[in-house]
Amino acid sequence: MRRYEARAAIAKALAHPSRLLILETLEKKERSVTELTDLVGADQSTVSKHLSVLRQAGLVDLRKEGVTTFYRVKVCCLSGFWQCIETVLRENLKDQRAAIGR
């Protein structure tokens, strides 16, 4: 069961819309907290905590340059995750349509 707790901890870090947005953005290039705060549109402290969650899970890494902190994606396996999610969403949509059409 220990094994599944470790896995669930990663999934939990992925289980928030703002964090998914952040992750996908960081996949393109690194960003400062200020930039990510503008992107997400929440309080700076809120974004900082989201970043902390992603970091604890080992999904992102940071690089300090003077007073600003640049975050970047640490792992290279996210495409598998995105694909899985998108597949499920497509299936669900298809089922919904089928249910309505009947």
Added chain:
Amino acid sequence: MRRYEARAAIAKALAHPSRLLILETLEKKERSVTELTDLVGADQSTVSKHLSVLRQAGLVDLRKEGVTTFYRVKVCCLSGFWQCIETVLRENLKDQRAAIGR
């Protein structure tokens, strides 16, 4: 942002150790609620609710046969998810070792 909420809903369904155990078990073959309750080792009502969460997310499907309900995996994309999680866990372990060794 709507798009990320839909994605996060799927990730949320994956963000619990019991649900991950259930999913991985169902990948092999369909199971009844009783079987899954024994497997997880929680209350039957708890397992039933976990299954409801997985179903709402579109991750599992059910088939009723008399009084028993058989659940089965509905999507075929989970391997991408497992691989991503495992990769992250391996990376984290490696980093931990490196941090201790220094």
Added chain:
DNA sequence: CCTATTTATGGTGGTATTGCCATAAATGCA
């Protein structure tokens, strides 16, 4: 018909998550 089995659901208490505010710490610049 009565009973046992199987599953789902309402209720409840405890815990965790989330968001914002205020603020501290660190850095850079005039």
Added chain:
DNA sequence: TGCATTTATGGCAATACCACCATAAATAGG
């Protein structure tokens, strides 16, 4: 030094999640 900028953290209230208990509903068997 004084001040602005950038992040991180503690505090707190609202919400969501989770586990169990009790129980209802449906079916199968005697």
